Amino acid sequence: AGGIFLDAERHGLENVLAETLERTGAREIFWEHPDIFSRFQIPHRLRDPLAFENRLVFSLHPQREVRFPLVLHAKRWTRAHASAVPLSACLATHGVAETGTLLHEVRSGQGRLLSILPEAHLFFLSRGDLVDNAQQLFSTWTPCGSLATLVTGPSRTADIEKTLVVGVHGPRQCLVILTE
Numbered sequence: 717a718g719g720i721f722l723d724a725e726r727h728g729l730e731n732v733l734a735e736t737l738e739r740t741g742a743r744e745i746f747w748e749h750p751d752i753f754s755r756f757q758i759p760h761r762l763r764d765p766l767a768f769e770n771r772l773v774f775s776l777h778p779q780r781e782v783r784f785p786l787v788l789h790a791k792r793w794t795r796a797h798a799s800a801v802p803l804s805a806c807l808a809t810h811g812v813a814e815t816g817t818l819l820h821e822v823r824s825g826q827g828r829l830l831s832i833l834p835e836a837h838l839f840f841l842s843r844g845d846l847v848d849n850a851q852q853l854f855s856t857w858t859p860c861g862s863l864a865t866l867v868t869g870p871s872r873t874a875d876i877e878k879t880l881v882v883g884v885h886g887p888r889q890c891l892v893i894l895t896e
Contacts, residue, residue, distance in 0.1 A: 718869035719816060719890040725843070729758065730782045732893050737780040740836040740889055742803035746774045747788070748830045749823070752807050756840050756895050759785035772797055772830075798829040806831055808839040808867075808892070810857060814849040817868040818892065821861030828863060836889035839867070843896055 720739065722732040737743065747753075750773065753760050760775075771790035791797060808818040818839050822828045831837055847853045869890050874880045 719892060721816075722891060722893045724893050724895045729756075729893070729895070730784060733782040734777075734780060736803070736836075736838055736891050736893070737777050737782070739891070740803050742836065743777050743780060744774045744802060745777070745838070746772055746801045746804045746830060746834070748804060748806035752805060752840055755807060756842070760788055761785045762788050764790070772801070774801075795829065795833075799833045801830065801834040803836045803838060804830040804834040804887075805838040805840065808841040809845060809860075810853055811841045811846045811892070811894075812848075812850055812853055813846050815868055817850070817866050819853065819857065820865045820867055821859065822863040822865075823861045828865075831865070832887070834887055836891065837887040838891045838893065840893050840895065843894060 722735060724732045727735075733745070737745070752758065772793050773788050773790055775786040775788055806820060809821050810819040811817070812819075818841065820831055820839065822831070847856065867890060
């Protein structure tokens with residue numbers, strides 16, 4: 717459906733994050749929530765732990781190289797900053813193997829700007845969170861966020877003069893890193 721799948725188990729997380737930066741042209745990754753680091757055991761350290769409340773947390777990669785531990789920086793959280801983010805990363809709570817659909821849940825107070833405004837969005841998905849089909853997803857899923865979105869690649873439309881436009885209602889690129 718136009719998304720890009722990367723296997724961290726096979727190629728290593730550092731390598732697939734570097735490939736993500738290369739594919740998107742980004743030099744920064746803005747992380748939606750700190751749960752990603754603990755859930756996927758991503759080594760990191762906070763540059764200034766006191767400066768992270770109500771801030772955009774990001775890692776810098778000037779040469780598009782990724783080295784662990786990631787050094788996390790912070791900047792003020794505003795719509796203007798969020799709309800200028802080149803690449804954001806979040807946790808997908810489930811993935812549907814049959815369609816390539818991801819379930820993204822936004823928690824209360826978190827906001828969804830980082831999942832819809834950037835040019836590229838990266839989902840982290842655990843192999844254990846894969847289900848076979850939508851029926852299995854809806855029979856096992858227990859909502860835990862304030863908003864849930866099903867994403868099957870970048871949005872696309874051809875309703876104006878039958879010209880295909882990608883990324884109209886969200887990122888132009890959707891990438892998925894599958895981990896163990």
